[in-house]
Amino acid sequence: MTTIKEDFExxxxxxxxxxxxxxxxxxxxxxxxxxxxxxxxxSLLKKLPNSNKQSLSTALKELExxxxxxxxxxxxxxxxxxxxxxxRGRALIPIFMDIEDLS
Amino acid sequence: MTTIKEDFExxxxxxxxxxxxxxxxxxxxxxxxxxxxxxxxxSLLKKLPNSNKQSLSTALKELExxxxxxxxxxxxxxxxxxxxxxxRGRALIPIFMDIEDLS
DNA sequence: TATAGTAGTCATGTTTTTTTGACTTATTGT
DNA sequence: ACAATAAGTCAAAAAAACATGACTACTATA
Numbered sequence: 001m002t003t004i005k006e007d008f009e010x011x012x013x014x015x016x017x018x019x020x021x022x023x024x025x026x027x028x029x030x031x032x033x034x035x036x037x038x039x040x041x042x043s044l045l046k047k048l049p050n051s052n053k054q055s056l057s058t059a060l061k062e063l064e065x066x067x068x069x070x071x072x073x074x075x076x077x078x079x080x081x082x083x084x085x086x087x088r089g090r091a092l093i094p095i096f097m098d099i100e101d102l103s
Numbered sequence: 104m105t106t107i108k109e110d111f112e113x114x115x116x117x118x119x120x121x122x123x124x125x126x127x128x129x130x131x132x133x134x135x136x137x138x139x140x141x142x143x144x145x146s147l148l149k150k151l152p153n154s155n156k157q158s159l160s161t162a163l164k165e166l167e168x169x170x171x172x173x174x175x176x177x178x179x180x181x182x183x184x185x186x187x188x189x190x191r192g193r194a195l196i197p198i199f200m201d202i203e204d205l206s
Numbered sequence: 207t208a209t210a211g212t213a214g215t216c217a218t219g220t221t222t223t224t225t226t227g228a229c230t231t232a233t234t235g236t
Numbered sequence: 237a238c239a240a241t242a243a244g245t246c247a248a249a250a251a252a253a254c255a256t257g258a259c260t261a262c263t264a265t266a
Binding site: 040041042053054056057078079080081 | 214215
């Protein structure tokens with residue numbers, strides 16, 4: 001168990017890491033789209049016209065590493081990959097709504 | 104009144120702007136310290152040993168512009184400047200705590 | 207066999223953010 | 237008058253984030 005003080009000494013502010021992760025370019029948009037249902041690489045690329053493969057690839061990977069998105073290989077018609085919000089990711093939805101209210 | 108869809112078309116994700124602002128370097132730490140009471144430029148510089156004047160100056164200015172911090176000239180013993188969380192800034196505290204719980 | 211769809215990687219280049227160090231301005235203490 | 241404290245600014249350099257375009261690998265369809 002860490003105290004708030006210890007957390008602070010570790011990284012300054014306990015929310016810092018997640019905050020930084022979430023604010024990276026395209027990540028809020030990806031998150032927002034994922035709230036509406038599973039997202040796919042090529043359709044993201046179309047829905048976010050100024051984005052690019054590299055950035056989306058990195059963003060998806062980091063969101064997956066943070067356990068906010070789950071990457072699934074779907075063995076169907078055209079074999080493809082889906083990204084879905086994890087339970088942890090869905091727990092973030094009300095937080096985004098609170099931030100939105102303050103915006 | 105804007106719908107979620109309209110907001111999305113405007114900036115992709117309604118929470119994006121504030122999220123970006125809050126995640127800038129040193130800002131979470133400044134915010135965290137401000138929760139405990141008013142903060143001052145030179146003492147911030149000492150409490151955040153790897154920071155620097157320029158970055159703190161920019162961060163404080165942006166947090167002030169976002170109406171999260173209030174800058175006050177204190178006409179006392181040694182004339183100085185204090186930064187305090189605004190009402191809006193304090194409204195962010197529970198949000199930071201929620202993010203921390205998820206971290 | 208060739209073409210298209212899906213999901214990427216890689217090296218490089220550009221842009222944005224952050225840091226450095228010298229300088230400034232006003233007020234206070236000796 | 238001189239030095240110290242308080243709160244900065246400015247130009248430039250360094251570092252980190254982001255974008256570009258070419259390329260890869262696999263599957264399916266014509």
